[in-house]
Amino acid sequence: MLLVKDSMTREVVMLAPQATAGEALALCREKRIRHLPVLEEGRLAGIVSDRDLRAATPALGDPDRAEALGKILVSEVMAREVATARPDDPIEEAANAMRERKVGCLPVVEGEALVGIVTSSDVMEALIYLMGAHEPGNRLEVVMPDRPGTLAGVAGIFGELGINIVSVVAGPRHPLPDSMESGRVAVFRVDTMDLRSTVDILERAGYAVLWPPGP
Amino acid sequence: MSGRAAVVHDLALEAYGFGGDHPFNPLRIRMMLELCEALGLLEDYAFVVSEPATDEDLTAVHSLTYVRLVQEAGRGGGDFLDLMHYGLGTGDNPIFPDMHDACARVVGAVLEACRMAMRGDAAHAMCVSGGLHHAMRSRASGFCVYNDAGVAIARLKEEHPGIRVAYLDTDAHHGDGVQWMFYDDPDVLTVSIHESGRYLFPGTGGVEERGRDGGVGYSVNVPLEPFTDDGSFISCFDAVVPEVLRAFEPDLILSQNGCDAHALDPLTHLSATMRLYEHIPRRVHDLAHELCDGRWVATGGGGYDIWRVVPRAWAALWAAVSDQELPEIVPDDWLALRSAQSPVELPRLMRDDPTDYPPVDRAAEMASRNRRTTEQVLEKVLPLIH
Numbered sequence: 200m201l202l203v204k205d206s207m208t209r210e211v212v213m214l215a216p217q218a219t220a221g222e223a224l225a226l227c228r229e230k231r232i233r234h235l236p237v238l239e240e241g242r243l244a245g246i247v248s249d250r251d252l253r254a255a256t257p258a259l260g261d262p263d264r265a266e267a268l269g270k271i272l273v274s275e276v277m278a279r280e281v282a283t284a285r286p287d288d289p290i291e292e293a294a295n296a297m298r299e300r301k302v303g304c305l306p307v308v309e310g311e312a313l314v315g316i317v318t319s320s321d322v323m324e325a326l327i328y329l330m331g332a333h334e335p336g337n338r339l340e341v342v343m344p345d346r347p348g349t350l351a352g353v354a355g356i357f358g359e360l361g362i363n364i365v366s367v368v369a370g371p372r373h374p375l376p377d378s379m380e381s382g383r384v385a386v387f388r389v390d391t392m393d394l395r396s397t398v399d400i401l402e403r404a405g406y407a408v409l410w411p412p413g414p
Numbered sequence: 415m416s417g418r419a420a421v422v423h424d425l426a427l428e429a430y431g432f433g434g435d436h437p438f439n440p441l442r443i444r445m446m447l448e449l450c451e452a453l454g455l456l457e458d459y460a461f462v463v464s465e466p467a468t469d470e471d472l473t474a475v476h477s478l479t480y481v482r483l484v485q486e487a488g489r490g491g492g493d494f495l496d497l498m499h500y501g502l503g504t505g506d507n508p509i510f511p512d513m514h515d516a517c518a519r520v521v522g523a524v525l526e527a528c529r530m531a532m533r534g535d536a537a538h539a540m541c542v543s544g545g546l547h548h549a550m551r552s553r554a555s556g557f558c559v560y561n562d563a564g565v566a567i568a569r570l571k572e573e574h575p576g577i578r579v580a581y582l583d584t585d586a587h588h589g590d591g592v593q594w595m596f597y598d599d600p601d602v603l604t605v606s607i608h609e610s611g612r613y614l615f616p617g618t619g620g621v622e623e624r625g626r627d628g629g630v631g632y633s634v635n636v637p638l639e640p641f642t643d644d645g646s647f648i649s650c651f652d653a654v655v656p657e658v659l660r661a662f663e664p665d666l667i668l669s670q671n672g673c674d675a676h677a678l679d680p681l682t683h684l685s686a687t688m689r690l691y692e693h694i695p696r697r698v699h700d701l702a703h704e705l706c707d708g709r710w711v712a713t714g715g716g717g718y719d720i721w722r723v724v725p726r727a728w729a730a731l732w733a734a735v736s737d738q739e740l741p742e743i744v745p746d747d748w749l750a751l752r753s754a755q756s757p758v759e760l761p762r763l764m765r766d767d768p769t770d771y772p773p774v775d776r777a778a779e780m781a782s783r784n785r786r787t788t789e790q791v792l793e794k795v796l797p798l799i800h
Contacts, residue, residue, distance in 0.1 A: 332617065335556060335615065335616030335617065336617050337615040337617065338613070361504055362504070362506075363498075363504055390504065390506065390555075391506050392437070392506055392587070393505075395681070410613075412613075
């Protein structure tokens with residue numbers, strides 16, 4: 200479920216290269232979006248953002264603005280080098296591409312066809328689902344020794360207590376408190392109101408509970 | 415309006431509990447009523463006995479599939495995977511015999527309390543078994559199987575077209591179930607003041623959860639810092655609740671009076687005392703008279719120090735609902751009745767001594783963060799309520 204095709208918007212608002220800057224800005228306002236892919240003969244020819252359009256046109260209040268908005272064409276403003284994603288790319292790859300290229304969205308192409316668009320808001324939504332933040336749960340951050348079987352150890356403790364795991368994100372290195380051993384941190388969301396014995400048992404088993412924090 | 419208050423209760427409601435050493439223990443209801451009686455707060459108040467909620471009542475907010483599964487589970491049936499899918503049979507929500515019946519009775523009691531207030535049979539009504547605010551449309555959650563407030567509000571909306579209900583939740587946990595049931599409904603204002611979801615189940619209830627579509631502005635959330643004390647909780651309550659309720663102009667106030675924000679509560683990290691549990695219902699009482707001819711229904715909710723906190727907190731709730739003075743001393747009779755059984759020493763005074771609850775470190779910092787949260791609510795949510 201964490202692929203680009205699961206998070207992308209399928210109904211893409213797009214433009215022809217001959218559209219004017221004024222038309223493009225009006226479209227951004229009306230649809231409340233910031234990026235417009237530009238299509239020429241069914242193929243992705245470029246992309247233009249509301250920021251590019253504003254930068255290329257006289258400022259609000261400038262007497263030349265109205266004329267310029269009607270004269271400047273999208274093809275003159277758009278970026279022709281477009282970073283794209285494919286529907287089956289993992290969402291984290293798309294996120295990394297956006298971060299590397301410093302862009303807020305990626306048109307999604309399958310062969311020649313534009314099939315969707317994925318934006319940084321879509322990545323944020325995927326993060327919410329990944330962390331289970333839309334489902335009831337209690338957030339727990341645990342540092343585990345960095346060796347095989349320790350994540351299973353934490354999960355086993357939840358299992359024995361009859362506590363279901365809503366989500367788990369594990370990985371980043373984190374020092375294991377009071378130990379020479381290196382550790383990794385995991386963020387769990389667990390479906391329980393009562394964490395009293397859980398935290399105790401985890402700590403006695405050699406894990407460090409970073410969250411919820413103490414007083 | 416008769417001016418009298420009513421208690422909706424009967425012994426059958428005390429069957430709602432999960433047994434064993436589960437933290438949700440109906441003994442707290444028994445002890446609270448015994449304490450009220452010993453304090454003389456129940457003289458001349460006969461308990462109002464109600465009918466269980468019907469399937470039709472329950473399906474006003476719950477799916478029929480879920481209701482059928484709860485019925486089956488209570489008879490020992492149900493497929494394991496199905497039960498898990500609907501949140502039943504977990505550590506938090508274990509299955510217990512006749513659980514449908516027990517929970518339908520709780521819902522029926524709260525529904526009857528609301529109908530009494532609407533008919534004018536009672537000025538205010540209380541049902542401390544209610545307050546199961548985490549139950550979802552098709553899922554048991556956080557010790558809650560059916561959502562009594564959700565059902566009651568949905569039924570009132572059918573019976574009184576155009577009615578506006580203000581649901582006010584001061585449990586330490588976010589009132590998520592009720593909020594999601596009416597998230598897009600501008601005729602139901604849900605207000606929840608709770609420990610921030612960063613640190614506590616169910617994890618939701620940020621200021622930015624304000625409602626959806628036509629209901630934007632009609633979900634109000636005030637997440638508080640852990641270790642928030644009476645002073646800060648009360649100032650947040652007083653800053654937000656009267657304002658949003660006045661802007662909304664409800665026809666009925668339904669309050670969820672969980673008392674698990676108390677410093678002694680084992681499941682949360684807030685630091686309130688009995689001062690908060692006297693303040694809240696007195697304030698709500700005044701607001702009910704100011705805004706909706708007194709129509710106010712109070713329910714219970716969370717509260718897991720069942721010996722030292724719940725009986726006193728809900729005795730204070732009943733004192734406010736019935737407009738009686740709260741006595742100072744915990745009666746010897748009640749202490750004699752319950753001391754031997756209690757694993758902790760029972761308090762001798764109805765109010766907490768502030769010296770027993772010294773301010774926590776960083777209390778000032780938390781209070782100022784809470785103040786900023788209330789400012790955000792007043793700036794960003796209040797103006798949307800009409």
